[in-house]
Amino acid sequence: MNPLSYETKPASQSVTLRHLRIFIAVSDLGTMTAAAKALYIAQPTVSQAISELEAFYGVRLFERLSKKLYMTPQGFQLLDYARHISSLYNRMDMAMGDASEGSVVKVGASMTIGSCFLPQVVEAFTKKYTDVPIEAVIRNTRDIEAMILKNEIDFALVEGTVHSTNIYADPFDEDRLLLLCGRGHPLYGSGKLETTALSGKKFIVREEGSGTRELFETSMAAAGIPWQAAWVYSGSDGLISAAIHNLGIAVISRRLAAKALESGELWPLQVEGFDLIRRFFIIRHKNKYLTGPMKNFINFCTELSRG
Incomplete structure (x- = not known):
C-alpha cells in the first residue's frame, strides 16, 4: 500500500468507476490494446488509467514480461472488488432509472439442483413476486463457482464443494448419491x-x-477401490439411460433416479460402509450486496427445502 494515507493524498488523486472499468477490461481481455478497442478509447488512455491506479495504491497490478501482461496478487485482489463495485453501480443505475421495474435476480445452479429443485423454487417465487424477473444458469459446480467469482451471477445453489475462500457457503438441504445398475448387470438384485x-x-x-463426480472420486479413493470411467455424461438423462442399457454402474442423485427405481429399471447397490451423502449449499461472494429480491429468493429456497 502507498505510504501516503488516503487523507493526505491530493484531491485530484482518486479512483473512479472509469478507472475500475478500464482495469476490468484489461484483465478480461489480456492486453491494453484489446481493452482500448472494446471500450472505444485510445490505447494511451488505457495505459494512463492503469498507471494512475498503480500510483494511487502504490502497487503493481500487472507484470509486463515479453510484451505480455500477467496480473499480480494485488491485481487479483483489486479485480475482485472492482467487479462488485461496477456491478453494484449498474444495479443502482437501473433501479434509479426505472424504479417501477423489478430488479433481475441472476441465480446459478449445479446440474442436480437445476433439474430437481430450482424449477419449483422459481415457480413459487414468481407467483408471489410477479414483478421480479429470474435469470437462471445451470452448469457444473466448478463452472458455477467461477461465475460467482466473476460476478456473472448473484448467488447459486450447488451440491458440490466450493474451494475459493472468497465464497460463503450456507447448507440448506441434504442429498444422497446412489450406485445404480440395470436389469442385465451381474449385481442387479444383490443385497x-x-x-x-x-x-x-x-x-x-x-x-x-461436477460435485457428484468429486464426491464419488473422493469416496472411492478413501476406500481404496480401483474403478473405470466407462461413460461420462454432463446430464442425468444420459447416466440413467446408460445404466438401464447395462453399460456400467451409474452414480447419480436419488432424487433424479426416483422414476427408474420405482419402475425397477434400475437397482440400488447397498455397499457396506459406503454412504455417499452430501449437502446442498447456497453460495455467494463474500463481498456481494444482496438486494431485497435476492434475499427473498434465498428464503424461498430454505423454506421449500424444509417442506
Missing part, C-alpha cells in the same frame, strides 16, 4: 455388498468439475 464388489467395475459418471 448387502462388500466394497471389494466394486473393485475394477465400470462406472457411468458425471464430467470432471
Whole structure:
C-alpha cells in the first residue's frame, strides 16, 4: 500500500468507476490494446488509467514480461472488488432509472439442483413476486463457482464443494448419491455388498468439475477401490439411460433416479460402509450486496427445502 494515507493524498488523486472499468477490461481481455478497442478509447488512455491506479495504491497490478501482461496478487485482489463495485453501480443505475421495474435476480445452479429443485423454487417465487424477473444458469459446480467469482451471477445453489475462500457457503438441504445398475448387470438384485464388489467395475459418471463426480472420486479413493470411467455424461438423462442399457454402474442423485427405481429399471447397490451423502449449499461472494429480491429468493429456497 502507498505510504501516503488516503487523507493526505491530493484531491485530484482518486479512483473512479472509469478507472475500475478500464482495469476490468484489461484483465478480461489480456492486453491494453484489446481493452482500448472494446471500450472505444485510445490505447494511451488505457495505459494512463492503469498507471494512475498503480500510483494511487502504490502497487503493481500487472507484470509486463515479453510484451505480455500477467496480473499480480494485488491485481487479483483489486479485480475482485472492482467487479462488485461496477456491478453494484449498474444495479443502482437501473433501479434509479426505472424504479417501477423489478430488479433481475441472476441465480446459478449445479446440474442436480437445476433439474430437481430450482424449477419449483422459481415457480413459487414468481407467483408471489410477479414483478421480479429470474435469470437462471445451470452448469457444473466448478463452472458455477467461477461465475460467482466473476460476478456473472448473484448467488447459486450447488451440491458440490466450493474451494475459493472468497465464497460463503450456507447448507440448506441434504442429498444422497446412489450406485445404480440395470436389469442385465451381474449385481442387479444383490443385497448387502462388500466394497471389494466394486473393485475394477465400470462406472457411468458425471464430467470432471461436477460435485457428484468429486464426491464419488473422493469416496472411492478413501476406500481404496480401483474403478473405470466407462461413460461420462454432463446430464442425468444420459447416466440413467446408460445404466438401464447395462453399460456400467451409474452414480447419480436419488432424487433424479426416483422414476427408474420405482419402475425397477434400475437397482440400488447397498455397499457396506459406503454412504455417499452430501449437502446442498447456497453460495455467494463474500463481498456481494444482496438486494431485497435476492434475499427473498434465498428464503424461498430454505423454506421449500424444509417442506
